Amino acid sequence: MSELSNITEGAGLMTNGQPDSPKTQRRMSLPKNWGRCLLILVPYIWLLVLFLVPFIIVVKISLSDTAIAMPPYVPTFAWSEGWTGFWNMISGWDLENFTWLMEDDLYWKSYLSSLEIAVVSSLLALLIGYPIAYSMARAPSEWRPTLLMLIILPFWTSFLIRVYAWIGILKKEGLLNMALMHLGIIDDPLTILNTDIAVYIGIVYSYLPFMVLPLYSSLEKMDDSLLEAATDLGCSPFKAFWLITVPLSMPGILAGCFLVFIPAVGEFVIPDLLGGSNTLMIGKTLWVEFFSNRDWPVASAVAVILLILLVVPIVLFQRQQEKQQEKGA
Amino acid sequence: MNGSPNSGSGCNFAPWSDPKEKPLIRFDAVTKKFGDFVAIDNLNLKIYEREFFALLGPSGCGKTTLMRMLAGFEQPTMGSIMMRQQHLTDIPPHRRPVNMMFQSYALFPHMSVEQNIAFGLKQEKRPKAEIKDRVEEMIALVQLQAFAKRKPHQLSGGQRQRVALARSLAKKPKLLLLDEPLGALDRKLREQTQFELMTIQEKLGTTFVIVTHDQEEAMTVASRIALMDQGKLVQVSTPREIYETPNSRYVADFLGDVNIIGGHILGPDDKEDDIVQLAWHEDYAPLRIRLPQPVSFPEKGTERWVAVRPEKVRITKEYPTDTHNILKGKVLDIAYTGNISTYHVETEDGQIIKSQEANLEHLHRRAITWDDEVYVHWRAGGCVLLER
Numbered sequence: 001m002s003e004l005s006n007i008t009e010g011a012g013l014m015t016n017g018q019p020d021s022p023k024t025q026r027r028m029s030l031p032k033n034w035g036r037c038l039l040i041l042v043p044y045i046w047l048l049v050l051f052l053v054p055f056i057i058v059v060k061i062s063l064s065d066t067a068i069a070m071p072p073y074v075p076t077f078a079w080s081e082g083w084t085g086f087w088n089m090i091s092g093w094d095l096e097n098f099t100w101l102m103e104d105d106l107y108w109k110s111y112l113s114s115l116e117i118a119v120v121s122s123l124l125a126l127l128i129g130y131p132i133a134y135s136m137a138r139a140p141s142e143w144r145p146t147l148l149m150l151i152i153l154p155f156w157t158s159f160l161i162r163v164y165a166w167i168g169i170l171k172k173e174g175l176l177n178m179a180l181m182h183l184g185i186i187d188d189p190l191t192i193l194n195t196d197i198a199v200y201i202g203i204v205y206s207y208l209p210f211m212v213l214p215l216y217s218s219l220e221k222m223d224d225s226l227l228e229a230a231t232d233l234g235c236s237p238f239k240a241f242w243l244i245t246v247p248l249s250m251p252g253i254l255a256g257c258f259l260v261f262i263p264a265v266g267e268f269v270i271p272d273l274l275g276g277s278n279t280l281m282i283g284k285t286l287w288v289e290f291f292s293n294r295d296w297p298v299a300s301a302v303a304v305i306l307l308i309l310l311v312v313p314i315v316l317f318q319r320q321q322e323k324q325q326e327k328g329a
Numbered sequence: 330m331n332g333s334p335n336s337g338s339g340c341n342f343a344p345w346s347d348p349k350e351k352p353l354i355r356f357d358a359v360t361k362k363f364g365d366f367v368a369i370d371n372l373n374l375k376i377y378e379r380e381f382f383a384l385l386g387p388s389g390c391g392k393t394t395l396m397r398m399l400a401g402f403e404q405p406t407m408g409s410i411m412m413r414q415q416h417l418t419d420i421p422p423h424r425r426p427v428n429m430m431f432q433s434y435a436l437f438p439h440m441s442v443e444q445n446i447a448f449g450l451k452q453e454k455r456p457k458a459e460i461k462d463r464v465e466e467m468i469a470l471v472q473l474q475a476f477a478k479r480k481p482h483q484l485s486g487g488q489r490q491r492v493a494l495a496r497s498l499a500k501k502p503k504l505l506l507l508d509e510p511l512g513a514l515d516r517k518l519r520e521q522t523q524f525e526l527m528t529i530q531e532k533l534g535t536t537f538v539i540v541t542h543d544q545e546e547a548m549t550v551a552s553r554i555a556l557m558d559q560g561k562l563v564q565v566s567t568p569r570e571i572y573e574t575p576n577s578r579y580v581a582d583f584l585g586d587v588n589i590i591g592g593h594i595l596g597p598d599d600k601e602d603d604i605v606q607l608a609w610h611e612d613y614a615p616l617r618i619r620l621p622q623p624v625s626f627p628e629k630g631t632e633r634w635v636a637v638r639p640e641k642v643r644i645t646k647e648y649p650t651d652t653h654n655i656l657k658g659k660v661l662d663i664a665y666t667g668n669i670s671t672y673h674v675e676t677e678d679g680q681i682i683k684s685q686e687a688n689l690e691h692l693h694r695r696a697i698t699w700d701d702e703v704y705v706h707w708r709a710g711g712c713v714l715l716e717r
């Protein structure tokens with residue numbers, strides 16, 4: 001839940017490209033334009049109710065102890081006890097669950113492996129997405145809306161179904177193995193399903209549009225005459241690509257990488273469906289902790305640490321967006 | 330009129346009239362088509378070293394296309410472009426000793442002023458110290474010392490334009506192409522930069538090809554002006570020639586203001602034998618035009634036009650003496666533009682003749698006013714006879 005709202009926040013920044021700068025916010029606080037104040041207040045209330053309050057609840061649970069009860073943790077707050085109840089709850093809190101996370105290497109291994117999978121998937125998505133976005137931006141302008149549509153088209157079917165479909169492609173007697181064997185490229189079916197490779201395929205496939213769209217929007221904005229100017233000044237077309245196109249599409253590259261990386265870190269469905277028993281991802285660990293072990297406090301602690309880990313790239317992402325804003329590009 | 334170091338009367342820079350001189354650039358029967366559309370139509374042109382060559386013409390006549398073929402961004406459909414002994418068509422744009430200053434400047438937004446200017450030099454892998462010196466020199470030339478570390482978006486339009494100019498000059502190209510380089514500047518800055526361009530040209534000895542919509546600019550800076558129309562060159566001459574002796578009504582009309590009267594050749598004048606008489610109206614005396622030496626008389630009865638610039642047409646209330654062509658008319662309109670006034674005079678047969686006078690007196694002391702009966706007159710040497 002918590003990371004989800006972060007992603008949408010990030011995506012919002014990406015699509016409208018104009019986050020409110022501190023300056024406009026300061027102007028907002030003037031009582032004169034209360035209408036605009038109200039307008040800006042609505043999303044804040046939304047965030048408060050649907051992001052901050054649930055997050056505080058999660059933090060609260062992470063500080064509690066497990067219990068065989070409903071809900072499965074203590075201490076809880078009882079309205080009937082009033083202030084003393086509140087005080088009892090707070091004094092019952094401790095950091096036990098967090099120390100536990102550090103002691104058991106399952107957790108930090110999951111975090112590390114999640115980060116690794118997310119980083120590698122982002123880079124793979126970049127490698128695949130860049131040529132796609134580039135050729136889209138170079139396509140005749142009357143084709144571009146259709147091409148954009150094609151990129152967005154997968155969203156019209158359920159994410160879950162699309163990931164499921166990959167099982168049919170990747171399994172031993174699946175489409176891919178059949179095709180490869182039919183063509184005589186391999187003799188024995190490859191084991192792809194239930195390995196990390198399948199997880200990479202799933203993540204890259206699922207999040208590719210998030211890579212292609214910001215890349216496309218930054219590449220499309222680029223003025224062709226800049227490349228002409230570069231070649232005019234003695235730069236070969238290939239070098240001009242590295243010296244002009246790549247730096248100028250850097251905002252798109254960063255936005256795309258963050259938009260793939262951030263949701264990929266906490267991804268659960270893909271490793272669960274496509275990954276093997278030894279695919280460690282924090283989303284899966286969290287699920288097991290929450291539903292199989294019914295250890296809500298530890299699960300909450302896992303979620304809190306995950307959020308803290310994600311705050312770093314999110315802040316970096318916003319910094320970069322702001323810098324872009326300052327450039328007025 | 331000619332402020333250019335090339336075209337001033339004191340200096341005899343005229344390689345185009347020297348048959349021994351080899352041109353720097355030669356267009357041979359160049360045609361450029363976009364689909365079925367002919368943008369450049371069988372064009373022949375020679376541009377010489379150290380020239381300041383101005384391309385003039387209405388919008389869409391193919392000026393930019395011509396430039397882009399020189400820079401290598403477009404290939405001619407037919408014909409060849411030579412630079413000295415080399416076929417330019419075979420050389421990719423990044424290997425041509427040609428630099429172009431884009432009308433949109435095309436500055437690299439992620440690089441500072443310095444980096445933009447150094448870009449071309451870095452591509453040549455010159456030593457670092459040399460690049461640094463050259464960049465400094467260029468920045469000083471366009472007077473942007475205070476802005477060297479800024480990015481293009483932190484500069485004003487005029488400053489960006491100067492960066493673009495410095496960048497295209499930095500590599501000391503043999504040929505520099507400027508596509509409407511001063512289009513975005515105000516009059517003052519424009520004149521200043523024109524002067525700068527001419528100084529740069531004098532210093533570096535580069536050959537310039539410049540596209541402009543501003544005739545005055547072309548007249549000021551160019552050694553020769555080429556007037557284009559629908560992919561063809563209509564006339565290529567020095568500013569003075571193209572203004573004083575246009576080869577067609579189109580040229581005369583495109584450059585500056587002109588009065589054109591059509592008629593038929595009558596024959597030589599009885600008194601002066603280099604003056605031809607043109608019958609233009611059955612009720613009026615023929616017009617008399619002095620022909621350039623050596624005299625070659627057109628055949629009697631052929632259709633010709635006389636073109637006379639408004640500033641060469643005098644206007645008086647009294648019947649003038651010592652002149653060749655006199656028309657009587659009524660003042661229809663007076664356009665006041667500060668330093669000069671343009672009188673629109675309607676002759677008795679309905680022809681409008683424009684006459685320009687310098688405003689020597691204060692406006693309220695002007696002798697001629699609306700609806701006055703006046704004579705407009707000009708000398709035979711002040712007009713030209715046009716074939717088409």
Ligand SMILES: Nc1ncnc2c1ncn2[C@@H]1O[C@H](COP(=O)(O)OP(=O)(O)OP(=O)(O)O)[C@@H](O)[C@H]1O
Pocket residue numbers: 363366368386387388389390391392393394395
């Ligand atoms: N890439 C192209 N495809 C099709 N037609 C083109 C292309 N480039 C130019 N043209 C056409 O060729 C003609 C000449 O264009 P060009 O840009 O050379 O005009 P120009 O003389 O520079 O005009 P302006 O003064 O308005 O800049 C125009 O009619 C234009 O529409």
Ligand SMILES: [Mg+2]
Pocket residue numbers: 392393394
């Ligand atoms: Mg043009």
